[in-house]
Amino acid sequence: MNDNTSLGTAMDPALESAQATPKRSGTTLLIGIVAVVGVLLLVVFYYGVLNPPSQRVGSGAAPPVVFTTYDGERIDIADYRGTPIVINFWASWCNPCRDEQPILEAAWRRHKGEVLFIGLSYLDQEKNARAYMEEFDVTYPNGPDMGSRIYTAYHVQGVPETFFIDANGNVQGFHVGPISAEELERRIQELKKTAAQ
Helix, strand or coil: CCCCCCCCCCCHHHHHHHHHHHHHHHHHHHHHHHHHHHHHHHHHHHHHHCCHHHHHHCCEEEEECCCCCCCCCCEEEEHCCCCCCCEECCCCCHHHHHHHHHHHHHHHHHHHHCCCCEEEECCCCHHHHHHHHHHCCCCCCCCCCHHHHHHHHHCCCCCCEEEECCCCCEEEEEEEEECCCCHHHHHHHHHHHHHCC
16 A cells, blocks of 8 residues: 555645635635625615615705815805706716716706706715816816715715706706706706796
């Protein structure tokens, strides 16, 4: 009998490594599964308990919006009573936001003076937000939602999300996801009717 096959002999290092690898990859897989399940539970808890859809702001008086733009201007929507307002929550890291940004800017330029557009960047670094605004030549008031106060007050579920405030300061609805030019125009025309009343 060969001594290498006896119970007390050392194993070949390559064989030892090969036998240890499945154990490590199994542990890694288990940790990965636990992490994914944990994240999913947090998301469900956040959206289902802390921010349920029934609390979404879709009508009634608009929650306060007070912020300082990236240009240093203080904006308070209470100062714009009588003017319809479009509020867009966005982020420079959000690809769907990039898709809708030219649509928002074009609508702002068409309706400037009749409708106020406001952009609120969410969980963004200022340098990235400014670069985004420069890339898309954004000219309507934009600023950070410091501490996500406004995001939370409106029960926003993600970015992009757009809210429509009538001339009386009431929320007329919201749009989740990137908005089309047609939908945005339709919503703006509805808002403008409230300004004429």
